[in-house]
Amino acid sequence: MSAVSMLEHHRLGSWKCPSGNSVDVDLVPVRGRLSMLTFAWDELPLPPADEAYYHTTIRPAVVRLVVEYKEITGHSLVVEP
Numbered sequence: 001m002s003a004v005s006m007l008e009h010h011r012l013g014s015w016k017c018p019s020g021n022s023v024d025v026d027l028v029p030v031r032g033r034l035s036m037l038t039f040a041w042d043e044l045p046l047p048p049a050d051e052a053y054y055h056t057t058i059r060p061a062v063v064r065l066v067v068e069y070k071e072i073t074g075h076s077l078v079v080e081p
Contacts, residue, residue: 008028008029009026009027009028009038010026010027010028010069011024011025011026012025012026012027012037012062012065012066012069013025013061013062013065015053015057015058015061017046017049017050017053017054017058018049018050018053019047019049019050021041021042021043021046021047021050022041022042023039023040023041023042023054023058024039024040025037025038025039025040025058025062026038026040027066027069037062037066
């Protein structure tokens with residue numbers, strides 16, 4: 001783990017995929033107002049059904065939760081391609 005304290009992490013959520021594989025997603029401050037997302041999967045690579053679940057359910061939920069968290073804390077969200 002980097003110099004960033006676990007206390008500074010913000011858990012966005014945990015999801016269980018159709019296969020039973022699960023993921024915990026945290027928003028981690030890097031420096032100043034910059035943050036990164038960490039995805040802690042039980043197993044990789046994802047089977048096709050789990051990958052589809054990630055794209056249709058998990059990723060949209062994570063984006064929504066990041067936006068909500070950033071609005072509450074007064075920060076902005078920048079999404080790069």
